[in-house]
Amino acid sequence: MSDEKQSMDLFGDMHPYNKLFQVFTKLPEKGMDEEEILKELGYMSEEENKKWQGGQCSGTMYHGGMEHYAFLNKVFNMFSYSSLIQRDLCPSGTKFEAEALAMVGKMLHGDEVSKVNRFDEEAGAVTSGGTESIFNAMFAYREWGREQKGITAPEVVAPMTIHPAHLKAAHILGMKVVRVPVNADFEADVEAMRLHITPNTVALAGSAGTYPHGVVDPISKLSDLALEHKLGLHVDGCLGGFILPWIEKLGYDVAVFDFRLPGVTSISCDTHKYGYALKGTSTINFRSKELRRYIYFAQEDFPGGVYASPTLQGSRSTGLSAAMWAAMVSMGETGYLKAARAIMDTADKMRLGIARIPALRIMGKSTFLISLTSDVVNPYFVNDYLEKQGWRMNGCQNPPGFHFCITLPQTRPGIAERFVKDLADGVKFAKDPPYEVPRTGFLYGLGASSDGREMLRQGLKGYVDASYEYE
Numbered sequence: 431m432s433d434e435k436q437s438m439d440l441f442g443d444m445h446p447y448n449k450l451f452q453v454f455t456k457l458p459e460k461g462m463d464e465e466e467i468l469k470e471l472g473y474m475s476e477e478e479n480k481k482w483q484g485g486q487c488s489g490t491m492y493h494g495g496m497e498h499y500a501f502l503n504k505v506f507n508m509f510s511y512s513s514l515i516q517r518d519l520c521p522s523g524t525k526f527e528a529e530a531l532a533m534v535g536k537m538l539h540g541d542e543v544s545k546v547n548r549f550d551e552e553a554g555a556v557t558s559g560g561t562e563s564i565f566n567a568m569f570a571y572r573e574w575g576r577e578q579k580g581i582t583a584p585e586v587v588a589p590m591t592i593h594p595a596h597l598k599a600a601h602i603l604g605m606k607v608v609r610v611p612v613n614a615d616f617e618a619d620v621e622a623m624r625l626h627i628t629p630n631t632v633a634l635a636g637s638a639g640t641y642p643h644g645v646v647d648p649i650s651k652l653s654d655l656a657l658e659h660k661l662g663l664h665v666d667g668c669l670g671g672f673i674l675p676w677i678e679k680l681g682y683d684v685a686v687f688d689f690r691l692p693g694v695t696s697i698s699c700d701t702h703k704y705g706y707a708l709k710g711t712s713t714i715n716f717r718s719k720e721l722r723r724y725i726y727f728a729q730e731d732f733p734g735g736v737y738a739s740p741t742l743q744g745s746r747s748t749g750l751s752a753a754m755w756a757a758m759v760s761m762g763e764t765g766y767l768k769a770a771r772a773i774m775d776t777a778d779k780m781r782l783g784i785a786r787i788p789a790l791r792i793m794g795k796s797t798f799l800i801s802l803t804s805d806v807v808n809p810y811f812v813n814d815y816l817e818k819q820g821w822r823m824n825g826c827q828n829p830p831g832f833h834f835c836i837t838l839p840q841t842r843p844g845i846a847e848r849f850v851k852d853l854a855d856g857v858k859f860a861k862d863p864p865y866e867v868p869r870t871g872f873l874y875g876l877g878a879s880s881d882g883r884e885m886l887r888q889g890l891k892g893y894v895d896a897s898y899e900y901e
C-alpha cells in the first residue's frame with residue numbers, strides 16, 4: 431500500500447485501523463485478552479504520537495512532555511474510579527477543585543473584585559472543557575437576565591471571532607448571539623457592538639485570545655460598555671487565559687482582560703490547554719458567588735434524595751481534577767513562566783523569519799499564536815505544502831489563512847527555523863501550484879472524518895448551522 435493510501439486508511443475512515451485490528455460492531459462474546467488490548471492500543475498511541483512529537487502540530491498538545499504526562503497519569507490512576515458527585519466519599523476532590531479554582535482565580539486577579547464592590551467574592555466551578563465553561567457562563571447570563579431584568583429572549587453581543595462554543599450554547603439554551611464584524615486588527619469593534627445592544631441583551635462577550643487569530647479583544651472598553659448598560663461581560667480565556675498572565679509578567683505588552691477590569695463578570699480558562707493538565711478539565715470563574723449561583727441545579731423532591739450539582743455533569747472522575755491540581759502545583763509560577771518564555775522565544779523567532787517572507791501577512795497583534803494570510807498567493811496552497819512536510823496547521827477562513835498555536839513541543843531547537851524555511855518554500859509552491867483546488871481545508875471539529883467530509887460536501891444542509899440565524 432502506498433504511504434498516502436495507508437495514512438488515509440488509518441486516519442480518514444470511520445473505522446481507522448480496520449486493516450490492522452478487528453473492528454467490533456457488537457460486544458465480543460468472550461472478553462479479549464488484556465495483553466492483546468494493551469498491545470493494540472500501544473500501537474495506535476505510538477502511531478498517533480508521531481504526528482505531534484516532532485513539534486509540527488499547532489495547539490492540541492500543549493505540554494507534550496511524556497514524563498509530565500506519566501506523572502499526571504499516576505495521579506489520575508489514584509482517583510480515576512472515584513466520583514466527584516459523592517463528595518463525602520472523596521473529600522480530596524473538593525480540595526483539588528477548591529484549590530485549583532482559587533489558583534486560577536488569583537492568576538486572573540479575582541482577589542481584587544472586592545476592591546470594587548466589597549460584597550463581591552470571586553468564585554468558580556470546574557468543567558469538562560472550554561465548551562462547557564462557556565456553556566455555563568451563557569446559562570448564568572440567561573438565568574440572571576430572566577430573574578433580574580425579566581428578559582425572556584436573551585441576547586449576547588459578541589465579535590464575529592467569538593468561539594463557536596458560544597453559539598452552540600445559545601442554540602441549546604434558546605438564546606441568540608448577535609455577532610458583530612471585527613476591526614482591521616481582528617479585534618472586537620466596541621462601538622459597533624454598542625449599536626447592537628437592545629433591551630434583550632443580557633451580556634457582552636470577548637476573547638483573550640481569539641481562536642482564529644490569538645488576539646486579545648479590547649476588554650477594557652467592553653468592560654466600560656458593560657458597566658454603562660448594566661450587562662454581564664464574559665471573557666473567553668479558554669485559549670489564552672492560562673498563558674497571557676505569564677506573558678504579561680515576562681514584560682510583553684498584553685492588554686488587561688481579567689478581573690482587574692470592573693465590568694468583567696466571568697472568565698473561562700482552560701486548564702487542559704496552557705494549564706498543562708490532562709484533557710478533560712477547564713474552569714469558569716465568576717465575579718461573584720451570586721452570579722455563580724445560577725449554574726447550580728437543585729431538585730428538592732427527587733425520590734432518590736434532594737439532588738444538587740453545578741455545571742452540566744453529574745458523576746465524574748475525581749482523577750481528572752486530581753491531575754489538574756497536580757499539574758498546577760507541580761508547574762508552579764516558575765514553571766508557567768519558564769514555559770511562557772520558551773513559547774514566546776519560539777514565536778518571536780518565527781515572527782522574525784516571517785517578516786522576511788513578503789508574500790505572507792500576520793493577522794492581528796500576535797503573541798503565542800501566529801495567524802497567517804496572504805494578499806499574493808492562496809494561503810491554502812502554502813498549507814498544502816506545509817502538510818506535505820509533516821506540519822499540521824489549523825485552517826481559518828474569512829479571510830483565508832491558517833494559524834499556528836505555539837506550544838511546548840515547538841520550543842525544541844531547530845523547529846522555528848524549519849518552520850520558516852518550509853513556509854518560504856510553501857510560498858514558492860503556492861505561486862505555481864501543480865493542481866487547481868487546494869487540498870487542505872478549514873474544517874474545525876469533525877476534520878478528517880467521513881462525517882466531516884460529508885458535511886462539507888452537502889454545504890451543512892441538514893445539520894444545525896447556527897450562523898444563519900444571526901446574519
Ligand SMILES: Cc1ncc(COP(=O)(O)O)c(C=O)c1O
Pocket residue numbers: 559560561562593595637639640641666667668669670700712
Ligand atoms: C478561544 C477558545 N474558546 C473556546 C474553545 C473551546 O474549548 P474546548 O475545545 O476545550 O471545548 C477553544 C478551543 O480551542 C478556544 O480556542
